[in-house]
Amino acid sequence: MNVTYDWNEWFFLISSTAALLAFWPIRRYFPPVMVLLIWIYNLSLVSSIDYFLIATPFKLYYFGDNPTYELSGALFHFFMYPCASLVFLYIYDKFELYGKKTAWYILFWTVFAVFYEWICVINKALVYTGWKILYSIPVYPASAILLLLFFHFVKKKLKALSYHWTVQ
Secondary structure: EOOOOOHHHHHHHHHHHHHHHHHHHHHHOOOOHHHHHHHHHHHHHHHHHHHHOHHHHHHHHEEEEEEOEEEEHHHHHHHHHHHHHHHHHHHHHHHOEEEEHHHHHHHHHHHHHHHHHHHHHHHOOOOEOOOOHHHHHHHHHHHHHHHHHHHHHHHHHHHOOOOOOOOO
């Protein structure tokens, strides 16, 4: 495991901190079990997809300074993606962005995610070795749809179990 500390690690740290700060005020909107399930879902999905595309034979990109796994990349995966997903779900649910609004909301987040990915590439936090940013354009809406499906499934199951879904 490579542990160097330069700009891309600072970028990971700043991004993860920003995601945590965005999540912190809304953390009580969802029941703790929902937060835990969304967190685990994100870690599983992102880790599976990223490691599949990073590993042999594809090696399409890597995080950080070199192709070896870096601790900062792991911390980024652990905090950035779950917090961003919970912020995404909070806005979606709180403002009831259902129906046609969902499509526009996913489009907005896709544009934001592609822009953020581009910022990651510029800051050498993400290095392409075969991937192109255009490939990400269909990935983000697909990920958002899967996240929403998972969210609705868990929400329905929690309500069926009479788990109190209260906004605090």
